Amino acid sequence: MAASDLATDLKQAMPDLRGSLQAGVSLADLTWFRVGGPAEALFLPADADDLAYFLARLPGEVPVTVIGLGSNLIVRDGGIPGVVIRLGRGFSEVAVEGTRITAGAAVPDVKVARAAGDAAIAGFSFLRGIPGCIGGALRMNGGAYGGETRDVVVEVETVTRKGEKVTLSNADMGYSYRHSSVPDDMIFTRATFEGRTGDAEVIAAEMAKITESREATQPIKSRTGGSTFKNPPGTSAWKLVDAAGCRGLVVGNAQVSELHANFLINLGGATAADIEGLGEEVRRRVKETSGVTLEWEIKRIGVPKAG
Numbered sequence: 001m002a003a004s005d006l007a008t009d010l011k012q013a014m015p016d017l018r019g020s021l022q023a024g025v026s027l028a029d030l031t032w033f034r035v036g037g038p039a040e041a042l043f044l045p046a047d048a049d050d051l052a053y054f055l056a057r058l059p060g061e062v063p064v065t066v067i068g069l070g071s072n073l074i075v076r077d078g079g080i081p082g083v084v085i086r087l088g089r090g091f092s093e094v095a096v097e098g099t100r101i102t103a104g105a106a107v108p109d110v111k112v113a114r115a116a117g118d119a120a121i122a123g124f125s126f127l128r129g130i131p132g133c134i135g136g137a138l139r140m141n142g143g144a145y146g147g148e149t150r151d152v153v154v155e156v157e158t159v160t161r162k163g164e165k166v167t168l169s170n171a172d173m174g175y176s177y178r179h180s181s182v183p184d185d186m187i188f189t190r191a192t193f194e195g196r197t198g199d200a201e202v203i204a205a206e207m208a209k210i211t212e213s214r215e216a217t218q219p220i221k222s223r224t225g226g227s228t229f230k231n232p233p234g235t236s237a238w239k240l241v242d243a244a245g246c247r248g249l250v251v252g253n254a255q256v257s258e259l260h261a262n263f264l265i266n267l268g269g270a271t272a273a274d275i276e277g278l279g280e281e282v283r284r285r286v287k288e289t290s291g292v293t294l295e296w297e298i299k300r301i302g303v304p305k306a307g
Helices: 003-013 047-057 109-118 126-128 133-138 200-217 237-243 272-290
Strands: 020-026 038-044 064-067 071-075 080-086 093-099 100-104 153-159 165-171 187-194 253-257 265-266 299-301
Touching: 003 020, 003 064, 003 080, 038 133, 047 153, 064 133, 093 200, 100 109, 100 165, 109 126, 109 133, 109 200, 126 200, 133 187, 237 272, 253 272
Parallel strands: 038 080, 064 080, 071 299
Antiparallel strands: 020 038, 093 100, 100 187, 153 165, 153 187, 253 265
């Protein structure tokens, strides 16, 4: 089925759809690496009810892929078959009540950190160091600078592949290091977090320190995708990459950052294949020199370009 056929057929089958549904949209502009092919169909739901309506009527054989801000993501050059769902404005609310914060899945992590700081709620400063949105942090148990998402989650609202709304507790999330056990076909829409009463000046100082550290040690102004590999038990991925002689390594127009060896960079004109191929070469060299098999932290989705 052609991309236009899928989008057209779905629109006709869902007359009450309120969100945007488009065919053949390039996903490169929606990822921090600025690479990747098109979505066969891209759906931006108006809100959680619209998302549930869409999924309840979407044929079971149509694949669904969910993306957030695209900060920790490689979309392969052949694009993504089926429907890509991206949560936007209808999932961007932030509300504070006491030491609790409720945030939509599309809210940038840094915005939640700032909201907590403004309300003198401690426990959220680590989110300042995660370049993504709340949905991704929930899915991957995002963490940085001594904190993890599971430390503050109370409950998470989701929509299932069948269009059912389900609320999960912290315990239901099955959290471990950079992982949750929630099925991939459940879409996070909103979450409630709990912090503790803190001092606004202390929290501001914590976040300023994190900001300074990121700017000094990470290539945040480059086309990058955050930490590439998970830290193996007892060591740091960047140390193994460095020891394997991969700092500055180039494949095509992709490079291992000179500033931080666990970051890959699009030097300009890189393909997704360049970036993923570079990552695989790094994994090969690290395995050869240390015996450790690095696990990807960056998500890689879609299909390679034909030919």
